[in-house]
Amino acid sequence: MWTGFGRRVIGCLALAAIFAATSIPASAQSDAGYPTRPIRMIVGFAAGGGNDIFARLVGQKLSELLGQPVVIENRPAAGGRQSAEYVANQPADGYTLLVGASGMMSVAAAVYPNLRYHPTKSFIPLSMIASFPLIMSVPVSNPAKNVSELVAWAKQHPDRANYATTSPAFTITTELLKLKTGMPGVAIPWKSSTEMLLCVISEQCLVAIADGPPSVPMAKAGKVHVLAVTGAERSPELPDVPSMAEQGYPEVNIHLWSGVFAPAATPPAIAKKLEAALQQAILAPEVSDKLKAMAVTPGGTSSAEFRRMIDADIKVYEGVVQAAHLTFED
Secondary structure (H helix, E strand, O other): OOOHHHHHHHHHHHHHHHHHHHOOOHHHOOOOOOOOOOEEEEEOOOOOOHHHHHHHHHHHHHHHHHOOOEEEEEOOOHHHHHHHHHHHOOOOOOOEEEEEEOHHHHHHHHHOOOOOOOOOOOEEEEEEEEEEEOEEEEOOOOOOOOHHHHHHHHHHOHHHOEEEEOOHHHHHHHHHHHHHHOOOOEEEEOOOHHHHHHHHHOOOOOEEEEOHHHHHHHHHOOOOEEEEEOOOOOEOOEOOOOEOOOOOOOOOOOEEEEEEEEEOOOOHHHHHHHHHHHHHHHHOHHHHHHHHHOOOEEOOOOHHHHHHHHHHHHHHHHHHHHHOOOOOOO
16 A cells, blocks of 8 residues: 555656656657648749759658658748748748759858858758759850950950859859959849840850750750859850860859758758658659759758858858959848
8 A cells, every 4th residue: 555655756756757757848749640731842032943843843852751741831032031031030840841943042141141040050950852953054156265365355356345144153153253354244133044135145245154944945045154053063054165175174063952951950850750751752753753854953951061152152252242342232
């Protein structure tokens, strides 16, 4: 028979067990049962754009793997930055994720001093979806056959040496080329990559370093002359175009990317489950093949690899901004 003292001891132990079970910090919680309801994937761009397509493609496979719907929510504003700020302030429970592009993440961290979030401090970078190089186009009438010849031509005609841009990412890439070659050039801003290329076609701009979707069709149609792709490797879509590295400019190694992020305080066990599921989703043939068809390189990186890449990107961009004395309006 239990004495009064024994009952009190047992009661205290039971209360202690209940308290311990209910006071486990979020960082130590397991992923058991997660997810039990739909997951929102926030995209800071309009439906139909590249990041939206990436999100829907990966989200569908992620839903199959996790057994819950993945709902794509478009919140286009401020180049995606408002969506990043929104997700950074959502509950860190694994039910609100962000599809973040390099322009609103690593580039923004380098160029906007008052940015209200940080790509690797406000978020856990879960996995990169895809990356792609930029393509350097000039008018078909320009005599330059490679980057060195273009630089020489620009130095001989500084009054005609201007470049088209539509975002800090394109500006930084072109300014990096200018820093490494001494090429002159004044930026002419436009609202879209297509407008950038139209500026080149009309010979109002000497050069445009832009993304592949609008550049490749215009190059194949003979409307622009492509001199290089950024980075070390050639683009499968333009196999005859040498890379910047092949032409002696390995430092011009800018790749844009898109990836999935969770708020920084997301419990590690849930973040790990999401990381593994995203890697599996992105590398699944039915997803990776469709990504390749969009002229991008499938990601599927680990969270640690993605984080290191972002931090390295920020340092490169910050260096260019400082060296070129660039300022951007937020």
